[in-house]
Amino acid sequence: MIVVDSSVWIDYLTGRPSRQADWLDIRLNRERILVGDLILAEVLQGCDSDRDFDATLAEMSRFSMIEIGGELVVIEAARHYRALRARGITVRKTIDTLIATRCIIDDIALLYSDRDFDPFVAHLGLRSAFDTPGAN
Numbered sequence: 001m002i003v004v005d006s007s008v009w010i011d012y013l014t015g016r017p018s019r020q021a022d023w024l025d026i027r028l029n030r031e032r033i034l035v036g037d038l039i040l041a042e043v044l045q046g047c048d049s050d051r052d053f054d055a056t057l058a059e060m061s062r063f064s065m066i067e068i069g070g071e072l073v074v075i076e077a078a079r080h081y082r083a084l085r086a087r088g089i090t091v092r093k094t095i096d097t098l099i100a101t102r103c104i105i106d107d108i109a110l111l112y113s114d115r116d117f118d119p120f121v122a123h124l125g126l127r128s129a130f131d132t133p134g135a136n
Contacts, residue, residue: 036068
C-alpha cells in the first residue's frame, strides 16, 4: 500500500515530469494506491474548471480512500511536530504532519516530492515509497 501526496498527484495529473510522477505512472495498476481525504481536497482545490474538477475526481475515485485525521492521528501529529521542533526542524504545513503521522501509525509508505516529509523519514520512521522493495 502506498499513499500518494498531493505534490505527486498534481505533477502526474498535469503531465509535469518528475521522478515521483513517473514512479506512480509505472505502478498505478501494480500497487494498492490510497488517496488521503485531505490530499484529495488539496488536489481538487487546484482545479481550474468544473470540467477539470469532475475529471480529476473521477480519476482519483478509482483508488481506495483513507481518512487522514481522527483523534489518535491529530494527537500523535502534535507529538511529531513537537519532536521535530525540538530538533530545530519546523514543518511548514499541518496537513503534511497529519499525512506523515497517518502513514507512520499504519506503516504505509508515502510517495512524495515535498521536502517537508524528509524529517519524518529521517527521524520518525516514515517510509518513503522509494524505499519499498522493488521501488527503483
